[in-house]
Amino acid sequence: MGSNDFRIESDSVGEKNVPKEAYYGLQSLRAAENFYITGKGMYKEQIIALAEIKKAAAMANNKAGLLTDEVAEAIIKASDEIIEGELHDEFICDPIQGGAGTSANMNANEIIANRANEILGGELGVYDRVHPNDHVNMGQSTNDVFPTSGKLATLKLIPKTLEELEKLYESLMKKSHEFDSVIKMGRTQMQDAVPIRLGQEFHAYASVIKRDIERIKVAFEALRIVNMGASAIGTGINVDTTYFKDIVPMISKVSGIELKQAEDLIDATQNLDGFVHASSSLKTLSVNLSKISNDLRLMSSGPRTGFAEINLPAKQNGSSIMPGKINPVIPEVMSQVAFNVIGNDMTITMAAEGGQLELNAFEPVIFYNLFESIVTLTNGVKTFRENCIDGITANRERAKQLVHNSVGIITAIVPHVGYKASAKIADKAIMTGESVRNLVIKEGLLTEKELNEILDEFAMTKPGIAAKHLLNE
Template sequence: MNYRLESDSIGEKQVAKDAYYGVQSLRAAENFKITGLTIHKEFIKSLAEIKKATAITNNEVELLDKNIEQAIIKACDEIIEGKLHGEFIVDPIQGGAGTSMNMNANEVIANRAIEILGGEKGDYGIVHPNDHVNYGQSTNDVIPTAGKMTSLRLLTKAIGELTKLYEALEEKSKEFDNVIKMGRTQMQDAVPIRLGQEFKAYSAVIKRDILRLKKVTEELKVVNMGGTAIGTGINADKEYLDKIVPNLSDVSGLELKQASDLIDATQNLDGFVAVSSVIKTCAVNLSKIANDLRLMSSGPRTGFGEINLPEKQNGSSIMPGKINPVIPEVINQVAFNIIGNDITITMAAEAGQLELNAFEPVIFYNLFQSMETLANGVSTFVENCVLGITANEERCKHLVDNSVGIITAICPHVGYKKAAKVAKTAIKTGESVKELILKDGVLQEKELDEILNTVSMTEPGISAKHLLHK
């Protein structure tokens, strides 16, 4: 026979004889054909670590036979190493608050443990998915804990990539420190700024994002393991309750802490909302930087043309030689997606009722995607864009020299009304601000040269009082 017969509360069902998953996993796979995907590999690893830690703890408190404990541990270790991941068949978006994900892990671990002990898959009299692998647990403490463990790992990777971006922006700020360009507000000429100052500002906001992300990881370290069904710890031994989180920390290498109020930690998912919000903030900042880079590199002849982005691929199927800013564009799209995910996470967390939130699966699906796409997007941003940016210094200088915006520096010396008149005349006639001021004889050329020193315009320097009274 190619099948074995398994049963659950619904009834009997044929399961492929060689499958490590069981009847509950199979029903879920058939019921929840939603994304066409299966649960995240890091989430699978987290589930296996939880099951390993609970087996160790249950044995320590003399509630699990040593042979069964060792078989479960060996099965979990194989999953942690990346084996049997193809046996996790349930969709990441599912009804049931994650019960199907938990049971998929329980069944795979149980059947592999049965094999290790010399039995055949499906002989749950040897190792049972619920009575042994899930002993002292509930979906309602396993799944949120696995979600936090997975988030910690994915967020650590994202922070690492953001740190590389911060360092790259810092280097560019030094490289471009002597490049004077025109600053703009509301897309109109404002006053001069150094290109290095702009990149320094980019590095500053990314540094804040990194600090926010590091701070919010503390929320993810607090888990509700031991709370079982609703946080009251029903069916969990008191000694098990004290040992499970320290053991899980040892198994996973993560510094986890047991929630001081397990009922609160089981009911409320605000920690995930907080994490998502910080990720969204970072995405907004990244998108703004990407927007700036697209604007400053626009052209190459009819736009700003102040910087050059690395040329990565053809930009058009019809316009020969066209190169588009594809890397900043993908950063924009990553940001849009993260912002959308944040809305989903917010609504799912809000929709919880009474002692449990049933919508953790969609929270994790979107949160993991946000973290992963953030890390991957930032990685390509650094390697394929930021590191290769160059400045068009002559173009920057030309735009500053021919801008009316420098009239702002003259305003304290001639008055706002006079300065505004000069600006309007310059725009109308095409004459330079310097030519018009000298023509009116309001300031001498030496004074004017000192005032219009573009480097001094980019930071506090020459005072109007000094120039007027020297």
């Protein structure tokens, strides 16, 4: 680029060349140079949220008589263009940045000011009609704008996650009905326990996902409380009282997301426990999703030398050297998403803990990790359902065979012959390899007819009436 391709802008640090046609300004450029961290751009949901806040602020300041109609309308038009998807490439700041989000806020202020000046017939970089700080940022601080933009972005992202979780819940419930007649061996500590229906296992998976859905809804609902009007530290310095009253309702109207102004703005400015709570609900979901994935890998293991009680859909070759090998790649990726979310939660926890006094400077890394957790969970749950859960089939005979050959069914006999006699039968079955059924009959403990009733497959998977004749012994 030649010298004619740049304009000169100045700030308290000094002068700098800014690309002539850029809508961002000097402070954005400094930030881009200082904070090349992830190599990624800001999430579009937060870019749009920033524009919605700036639009609402212009409306509130205009209503308070602090901005002329002409300036307010230009800011509103520039903001609307960003909301509609334009000028997003002008947001050049890395999502992880020093300064508690000042760079992101000024990036928005400069873009909107330059575009508003252009709308009014001015030149880029000449802020004589609309100034980034004096007009676009009027009545605001990074310290109320940036956290509010993060909350808005989060509330824009989470509905898709909840939608995918609802679909996963429905798929698991469908499988619970489909597999209700499949008897298999339940296991505790990876050892044979007592029989269970495969449908019961899938119903339990559905139950925990439903609980996660409700937990996430509660946690994210708290993010509707914002600190707009707080200004720098929550005291509302330089904030007009009319603007103060109108700003949150204005943002709600512009964004379509119902927000509420915090009762204690100092608390809302310095404490980020709401993000910790939200992230924790995603971590809990991740723990549950990975546990389900672990179970599916175990139940499908083999297929000749493992449990082989279920079949997972074959999605791709599993080896570059072993022909015919198919790996449980979808549960594997679901667990990897879970591991990442759990790691993100630790980052969010430490960032929230790391604040000092009236402000937490570490919101950028909180938002970066929280957004990533939401997006990857949404995509992970979608592929988990579509490419795994919906296509699972049961190996009924294999599962039944494992039940019949298991020593675990001895538990059903305990109420009828006592624990001591049952334990001897179990030990003998393990040592000899002979079935529990045969040994019980051989020892004369129960008749074949009695055993058939006691070892009824479905009866063993639900509460029943214990034997009463032991009371007479």
